[in-house]
Amino acid sequence: xxxxxxxxxxxxxxxxxxxxxxxxxxxxxxxxxxxxxxxxxxxxxxxxxxxxxxxxxxxxxxxxxxxxxxxxxxxxxxxxxxxxxxxxxxxxxxxxxxxxxxxxxxxxxxxxxxxxxxxxxxxxxxxxxxxxxxxxxxxxxxxxxxxxxx
Numbered sequence: 001x002x003x004x005x006x007x008x009x010x011x012x013x014x015x016x017x018x019x020x021x022x023x024x025x026x027x028x029x030x031x032x033x034x035x036x037x038x039x040x041x042x043x044x045x046x047x048x049x050x051x052x053x054x055x056x057x058x059x060x061x062x063x064x065x066x067x068x069x070x071x072x073x074x075x076x077x078x079x080x081x082x083x084x085x086x087x088x089x090x091x092x093x094x095x096x097x098x099x100x101x102x103x104x105x106x107x108x109x110x111x112x113x114x115x116x117x118x119x120x121x122x123x124x125x126x127x128x129x130x131x132x133x134x135x136x137x138x139x140x141x142x143x144x145x146x147x148x149x150x
Contacts, residue, residue: 005100008130011116012139015147018106018113022080023102024146026050031042034141036060037134052077067092072102081106088120098123115139 014021024030026046036043042065046056057071072086083104091096100121107114117135122128 006122008122008128008131008135009060009116010119010132010135010139011114012137012143013109013112013114014139014143015112017111018108019080020146021113021115021142021145022083022106024142025083026079031058035138037137038140041137047066047071050074050077068081087121087150094133095123095127115142 006025012051013090024034027050028048031048032043032045035058042061044061045056046059046069047055049055052074055071057069059067059069059091059125061067061094063077069090070087071090072088074083074085074086076082083124085102087100088097088104090099102120103118105114105116105118107116119131119135122131
């Protein structure tokens, strides 16, 4: 473990208006279609209250049978520009109870949207790499499900 948590910043430009992409974060049905690290991992939305102060709880169903659960609180929701939430894995996950925070930002550029994810509080380089892969996969799903053909 590092003395200082690692911030992970990842972004992607997606051919879709930011309102459409922001809305993809705002419903349990939409999230269950794309908010996973890869296409072979499914998401069970166990709790979802998309308001400032509202809670969420997601269970990922992994191909190897594991079912890690992450939850948190939506701290800030500013349509269509920004979402900030806490991000805490539950036991038996090795990251259980380590407080992290995720910021999602949506910026329009020439009819497309740059989605930037800043994940704060990551405890090690290895965990940072795993989360980078996960967020890359989630952005792939967002792009696959909500972008328009140019």
